[in-house]
Structure formats: C-alpha cells, structure tokens
Amino acid sequence: MRDTTLAMFLPAACVQPEAQPEVCPDDAGVLALISQARSGDMAAFDQLMRRYERVVLMTALRFLNGNVADAQDAAQTVFLRLHRSLGQFRSDASFPAWLYRITVNVCHDMNRKSQRRAEVDLTGIARTLPAAAADPVEDDERRMEAVKAGLARLGEKERAAIVLRDIEGLDTAQVASILGSSEATVRSQISVGRRKLRKFADAYLRRRL
Amino acid sequence: MNCERACELIALAASGDANLAEQAAIDRHMTSCAACREEAAAFAALAAELAAMRGASLPESAFAAVRTRVAEEIVSRRKPVWIRAWPAFAAAMACTAIVVVLLRPVTAPSPLPVEQAEVLPAPLEQPLAASPAAPLHSAKRRATRIHKPSEPLVIQMLTNDPNVVIYWIADARDGNAGKESNP
Numbered sequence: 001m002r003d004t005t006l007a008m009f010l011p012a013a014c015v016q017p018e019a020q021p022e023v024c025p026d027d028a029g030v031l032a033l034i035s036q037a038r039s040g041d042m043a044a045f046d047q048l049m050r051r052y053e054r055v056v057l058m059t060a061l062r063f064l065n066g067n068v069a070d071a072q073d074a075a076q077t078v079f080l081r082l083h084r085s086l087g088q089f090r091s092d093a094s095f096p097a098w099l100y101r102i103t104v105n106v107c108h109d110m111n112r113k114s115q116r117r118a119e120v121d122l123t124g125i126a127r128t129l130p131a132a133a134a135d136p137v138e139d140d141e142r143r144m145e146a147v148k149a150g151l152a153r154l155g156e157k158e159r160a161a162i163v164l165r166d167i168e169g170l171d172t173a174q175v176a177s178i179l180g181s182s183e184a185t186v187r188s189q190i191s192v193g194r195r196k197l198r199k200f201a202d203a204y205l206r207r208r209l
Numbered sequence: 210m211n212c213e214r215a216c217e218l219i220a221l222a223a224s225g226d227a228n229l230a231e232q233a234a235i236d237r238h239m240t241s242c243a244a245c246r247e248e249a250a251a252f253a254a255l256a257a258e259l260a261a262m263r264g265a266s267l268p269e270s271a272f273a274a275v276r277t278r279v280a281e282e283i284v285s286r287r288k289p290v291w292i293r294a295w296p297a298f299a300a301a302m303a304c305t306a307i308v309v310v311l312l313r314p315v316t317a318p319s320p321l322p323v324e325q326a327e328v329l330p331a332p333l334e335q336p337l338a339a340s341p342a343a344p345l346h347s348a349k350r351r352a353t354r355i356h357k358p359s360e361p362l363v364i365q366m367l368t369n370d371p372n373v374v375i376y377w378i379a380d381a382r383d384g385n386a387g388k389e390s391n392p
Contacts, residue, residue, distance in 0.1 A: 042280065049279065053272045058265065068267065072275050079279040147258050165224070166259035172226055187226060194220040198255050 030095055038086045049079055055096065055168075056103050062163045063107035065152040070110065077106045100170075100178045104160055111156065142205060150200035158193035161186050166194075210238045215245050223252035 030051070036044035053075065060074035061067075081102055089098060151159060157179070164175045165186070176186045215238045221227045222235055239246050366375040 042283065045283070046276065046280065049276050050272075053275060054266065057267065057272060057275060061267070062262075068271060072271065072278075075275045076278050076282070079275070080282055083279070083283055143254075144258055144261070147255065148262070162259065165226075166256060167262045169260070169263060187221060190226060191217050191220045194223065194252060194255060195216065198220075198251060201255070 031091055034086060034089060034091075034095065037083070045083060048082075052096070052099055053079075056099065059100065059103050059163065059168060060107050062151070062167060063104070063159065064110060066148070074103070074106050074110055078103050081106065094174075094177075097174060097178055100164065100168075101180075104164075104178060108156060108160075143201065146201040146204040147197065149204055150197045153200060154193055154196060158189050158196065161189035162193040162197065165190050210234050212238075212242060212245055215239070215242070216248055219245060219249045220252050223249070223256040 030048070033044045033048045033051075037048055056078050057071055057075045060078070061071040064070040064074060078099070082099065089095065151162065154162065160179055161175055164170045164178060165172065170178070172183050172186050172190070176183045179186065181189075215235060218227050218231050218235050222232055227235065235245075235249075239249060362379040364377040364379070366377065368375065
C-alpha cells in the first residue's frame, strides 16, 4: 500500500518548490557521454542515467498513478531502450525531449497493457477522513491530494499534456514535439485537462466536507 | 466574449499559455465578470499546486535500484548467445535424453528352443551318418554356437528314429534354399 501510493503522499520534506525543471540543454558534455556510451563505455552510460534518472522515474511515477514499483519498471525499460537505440540519436536533436518521448511511450504502453486507472473511492475517503479543515496546512495538503487524485483520473493525452507542461515545466512547443502533436492540439488538451482537474478537485474536497 | 469561452482561455492563461490577443480579451471580460475573476484565481492556484509537484522526489535507493537493474541487464545482454542460452540448452538436452530413454523399444532376447532345433555353422562337408550317433547333451552344447551371417544356416532336426535325421539348409538372405535328406 505504501509503495503504491508513495507519490501521492510524499512527505513535505521531499517537496522543493523552487526546483528547476530537469530539462538540461544538450551541452557538449551530454553529447560526449552519448558518444562514449555508443561505443560501449558503461561508465559513460551510467553518467547519462544519473543525469536523467530523476526526469525519467518521476515522470513515469506521474503517468503510472504513483506506483513506485511500476515506475521503476518503466524507467528500466526506458534506459534499456535508450541504450539499444543510442546509435539512432541525431546530435542536432534534443536529447531530453527524446528521452521524454521514450518515457511517455513506455508509460502509455504499460497503462494500455494493464488498463490501470486510479480507483478513487470518494465516498470511502469521505467516510474515513476528518471532515473539517481547521488547519491551513492541512487544507493545503488535502487540496494537493485532490489534485493528484484528479490527475490520475484524466485521460491519457490530457494527463500527458498536464504532466509535461505544468509539472515538468516544459513549454507548449516542447510538449507538442514530445507527444507528436501540434501546438494547437496541446493547448486544447491543457485547457480541457486543467478545467477537468479543477472540477474534480472541487468535487473531491466537497465530498470530504 | 461569453463566460464559457473566457473560462477556456483563463485555464490557458493561468500559466501564460494565452497569446497577447487572448490575454487582452480575458482582461476585458474580467473587468465586468466577478465569477471569471474567481475562476482565474482558482486556476492560478491549481497551476501553483501542479508546479509544486515538480520538486517531489523519491529516496536515492529507488534511483539506485533502477541503475543496478539496467546495468545488470546490459551486461547480461553483452554475453555471447551460447553463454546466455546454456541453461536452456542443458535443460533441452536433459529433456531429450529422458524422452529417448522412455521411448526406447524394449527387446528381450528370445530363448532358443534347444530341444526342437539346433544351429550349426555350415557342416555340409560332414558325413550325414555321423550326426545321428552324437549324444543329446552334445547337441545342446552345440546349439549355443553363434551363427555368422555370412554362412548359410544348417538346421539339423532329430527324429525318434536315430537313423532318420533331417537337415534344412537356408540361405541367410533369401531364406528360400532348403534341402531335406533321408539317409
């Protein structure tokens, strides 16, 4: 239980609001690491993994409804796929965007296979949790919980757009590139996703009162 | 602009995704619409909550576990195919051996009816009269001789009358040749 919901209930100490998005520019260091890893240098590949593991694992965690074990499986698949296809990477392309695309595809595959959806029993939660929100900190935590539950209920494409744009902090053009969509489509998905999320969060909190 | 359209754009504008024209239209609408101003505040709060998730992380051990699994898998894939496949190959060979042993036809050697016939290796040049005089225990000993496939079979049949002995000579290949003799 703890594993499956860890991401939904992360301790406050783990949250760093000022943290920058993990989209590093494709500097010469990354390209050199890619080149060395291509020629079989395992240490270089390990450096690449360490540099982008947070991006991959945390993104997978958000796509897979906070299930840590599934997110680790997805991250393993992503890095193995990356290792296998390093030779196909063009040096003029964006490496982080490529990695995001692999991650999104792997997570979509896993979700399709398991048809996983977060099963949030609002009635059950309303029965078991305290009704009032006397403490503002507690209120913030409940709102955050509502947003995470709502995120898990979004459709695949809307969730992908929201995760990449709002949580990972990529711009609309990057999200469109990763998802293989037009910017107009992504803007629409973001707008619809945010409105659904807000409605869901409001309903979730009303149920708890 | 009606409130529904304004709400679509407000959701986008919360994180700066509305273009200049859209933002101007939203601003104009909100000057006269308190409900949409509330919507804008709520979407801004939502955007902040989503951005706050960006810093969430997992224990270092979760990342290390992934690195270890990936490295092990890559090293495993680099081994030659025959090394990676030897356990499966050994298991397949063991299964084959078991199947062969189980399916092997059981062929027990049939005992030679010594009392009825005896096999001699080509005794044609021997005088026919000499054989009937031989004692029975001697015939039993001779029946244990091994017949060579290159030699013709000679079967000597004894009768109750010691003066009558029947020889049957058979070619090992076609088995058609035969000869009876009555002294």
